[in-house]
Structure formats: C-alpha cells, structure tokens
Amino acid sequence: MQGVCIVPNWQKANCLAVVNKIKSFFERCGVKVFVVPEKEPLIFCPSPMLSLKKSIKDVDVILVVGGDGTILRVARETAESAVPILGINLGQKGFLAELEVEHLEESLLKLIEGNYIVKKRMMVKGTVHRNGKDVCSFLALNDITVSKGPFSRIVRLDTYINDDYLESYPGDGIIIASPTGSTGYSLSAGGPIVNPSLEVIIITPICPHLLHHRSVIVDKSDTVSIHVSTDRAEIFLTVDGQEGFKLMDKDVVRVRKANEKTGLVTFPGHNFYKLLQQKL
DSSP states (O other): OOEEEEEEOTTSTTHHHHHHHHHHHHHHTTOEEEEOOTTSOTTTOSHHHHHHHHHGGGOSEEEEEEOHHHHHHHHHHTTTSOOOEEEEEOSSSOSSOOEEGGGHHHHHHHHHHTOOEEEEEEEEEEEEEETTEEEEEEEESSEEEEEEOTTOOOEEEEEEETTEEEEEEEESEEEEEOSGGGGTHHHHTTOOOOOTTSOEEEEEEESOSSSOOOOEEEETTOOEEEEEOOSSSOEEEEETTTEEEEEOTTOEEEEEEEEEEEEEEEOTTOOHHHHHHHHO
C-alpha cells in the first residue's frame, strides 16, 4: 500500500483523536498519508473536496472519518475514480461505515495486509429536462428525491417507467433510491430493504394521498421519469439529502442507473444481514 487519504468530518466529537491515531498507524507502516485540512468542515465547505480530488491519484484507499452523510458526499465527489472508500463511524446508524472506533487498529492492520474486499455499489444519475434540453444532472449513491417545499400544498407527480405510465402520485413527493439507499430515506417512507449487492431502482412515494400505495422496484436498465406539473407549489430535487435544485412547471426528472459506481471496503466476516440485525 502506497498511500491513504483521510477525509474527516471535523464537527464530529473525538474526530481529531481518531484522525491522529490513523495517521500515526500508517506513518509507522511507511504509508503516505494525506489529511483533508482541519477547520474546513466537509459538510459545509466545498474547498476540501478540491484538495481531495487532487490527492486521490496517489492513494489506494480513502478513509472517511465521520458518518454516512460524509461518506455519501465523498462518494459523489470521487465517483469518477477507482479509489475505494473505507468508512469509520463517528455517527449514529452508520450503514455505510464499515468500522467502529473500538475495532480501528485491528482493521487497519487487515487493510495493510490486503485482507479486505472492495464491494461495488450501484449509483443513480438524475437529469432535469427543461424546455427541450437537459439543464443539469446529479449523481447519487443513496437516492434522488422530488418533493414539495416546506410550505407547499400536496404535489402531483406523474411517473413513467421508460415510456410506460406508472402512476400519478399526489402527496409530498417521490424517492428514487438505489439498493444502498433502501435503508435510508426510502425505508423511513415505507420502502423495502434491498440487498445492496443487487442492481435495481426503488420508487417510493412520500406520504401519498392514496388508499393504495406501494413501492415499486424496477430493473437497472429502466429509466424512471417524473413529470412535474405545478402552478402553485414549490418543488425541489434533492440528492442524497445534501444537494438541492429547484424545479419548475413542466420539468421532467429522469433517473437511471449511473455508469459510475462506488467501491466500499469491507472485511471478511462482515455482511449486510448481520449489519441489519445490529442497526435495526
């Protein structure tokens, strides 16, 4: 192993001590270490991500010290690279973070020895089509959500799979999730839990004003299209709960499987079903 990049969420308690411990371990092993600068919080300041993009060319692993939110942001920013991510949990649930702090050193030793697996996670790409052209696009590891603003009335979203009409959902919005995102916002909205090794797209309505409402799972080759029709309500597209884009009347949001994938480091003996039992 030649080098590692440590991306901390400096707002987390005990973060500095954990980063120093990791840095000291790798330096003793003769591995180069790059640390995203302190006093530049990852969640709110974009400048550390520029440093991260420059540094990952020379590293074998990105170590994210924080919670799932930090991992999601790093995954989007480094999606074009092949550098895998190892999450070290300082948050709460930590579905994406592989390590808890109490098992840190023994796991880092496995990393040095090459005793780990990189599992590729499917990402989704959302594109906003407006007035005959694509105006923006977004990558997400967890989900892309189309939902009403904080003071809006119920919105109605016409949903299509490829060119086939699925449903018009009156309610608070729709979540389009990857299998990784099935344990996030989609789960809270009543969506199914899907093994993240699968490659499917999950459509889950948010508080639908319907007597019947169920999530729909479609194939990875399908494109989900959401047609926005509103003259009074504010509607927003949200990416992994972290980035937002205001939508307009007649916009069409198309979500499909992305070409990019996120590589997450895991260790032998760890699996999704054990994680479910521990976290839920």
